Amino acid sequence: MVFMTLRERKRLRTRQAILTAATDLFERHGYTETTLDDIAAAAEISKRAIFSYFASKEDLLFPESDARIGAAIDAIAARQPGDGPVQVLLRAMTTSTQESDDLTGRRAALRLRLMRTVPAVRGRALQHQFDAQREIARHLAAVFPADLSPISAAALTGAFIGAVTGVLDLFFEEQEPPQDPVELRATLLRVTQMALTPWLDTSSGERDLSSDI
Amino acid sequence: MVFMTLRERKRLRTRQAILTAATDLFERHGYTETTLDDIAAAAEISKRAIFSYFASKEDLLFPESDARIGAAIDAIAARQPGDGPVQVLLRAMTTSTQESDDLTGRRAALRLRLMRTVPAVRGRALQHQFDAQREIARHLAAVFPADLSPISAAALTGAFIGAVTGVLDLFFEEQEPPQDPVELRATLLRVTQMALTPWLDTSSGERDLSSDI
DNA sequence: TAGTTATATTTCACTGGACGCAATTTTGCA
DNA sequence: TGCAAAATTGCGTCCAGTGAAATATAACTA
DSSP: OOOOOHHHHHHHHHHHHHHHHHHHHHHHHHHHTTHHHOOOOOOOOOOOHHHOOSSSSGGGOOOTTOOOHHHHHHHTTTTTTTOOOHHHHHHHHHHHHSSSSSSSSHHHHHHHHTTTTTTHHHHHHHEEEEEEHHHHHHHHHHHOTOOOOOHHHHHHHHHHHHHHHHHHHHHHHHHSSSOOOHHHHHHHHHHHHHHHHHHHHSSOOOOOOGGOO | OOOOHHHHHHHHHHHHHHHHHHHHHHHHOTTTTTTTHHHHHHHHHHHHHHHHHTTSSSSGTTTTTTHHHEEEEEEEETTOOTTTHHHHHHHHHHHHHHHOSSSSSSHHHHHHHTTTTHHHHHHHHHHHHHHHHHHHHHHHHHHHHHTOOOOHHHHHHHHHHHHHHHHHHHHHHHHOOOOOHHHHHHHHHHHHHTEEEEEEHHHSOOOOOOGGG
């Protein structure tokens, strides 16, 4: 990666400039109030060029979404012996939320706030979530062909994602601040584990995963 | 409902005219190809007036979404003695899918098709689904305070919705036609029931609901 | 290094959804 | 019939997104 053609390096810099300009303006003036022209001006680029980096205004809030899905997939693939589907899912959540600061970080906080205020952003977020959900279910079924039918995998993944989003929903319903990221992750893990106990019983061994936080 | 002022009746007729014009044009020429001007012209109304009936172009595909959520809520409230949360959910699905032809019907088929092709429509659909999911979870937790914490309710509802959407996803992934609605409902019930067995065991009695189709 | 190809970016014009507002028509009712 | 409220229309405006041609810049080749 150190050896990149000048073109690639420049392109990466421009992309980053667009992102920082966008998040900056979104934070300062609001999402709907910020026009693509504003972002283009701040990034010292033409409005038309933005679309050569991002497909839409909403996507400015979801860069590297593929990477995050990929991380979860990898965590599923690299399962430890003795882990059942539920353990794998829990582990995938902890590891992937650790690496990509998807719950902490400046843009993450902004995204969480806009998801509950701007319909377009919410729609895009749910689309990403749905795609991720399907992808995860597919891989989960592939890794545990004996334990899970494709449909059970879809249900289990649905339960998992549903539990996580439900918890986050309850969380941010009243208290705005994302609090301490570590504590949030711990709560998320504990609560998801509890919500999935029905499956934990039916599946294989139930190791405590608290140490992984 | 029989006694409506002339104004209300006329408004209802216009609303219906807009809907039929929209679905008609969508079916014939495609969603993105149909402009609001086209719809307005076909409904013999001004483009501006459409926004006094529907908030957006996508919403033309989701009329009475509140009513469908309400039906599910009612089905939850009218639970039979001895039913656990899972049974209530299954029953709510069967009854609500029977009354509002949400899986059959002309507009439903159109909606299902557009959900997988037009991003904006998919986003709107997922938003509706998410809202419904949260609402159902809330009511479920209220009805079964002993069995379900708010979080467990969120997880269970997530599993339920996840299973249903997963099944529908697998279904329409290859075969386009919605097939026989009765058969589809039966498959949906059977498969969802199977996907939720982990919860069925932990909850109260497990009556067979096949007769309710 | 000059010249050529490939790729990025700009510029401009345009479409279409959404919204605000004032004027105008329609409807309900006294 | 006449008047107030509500519905509708007809503007104009904003902005996201797209297409196409022109221009600029990097990469490659001889």
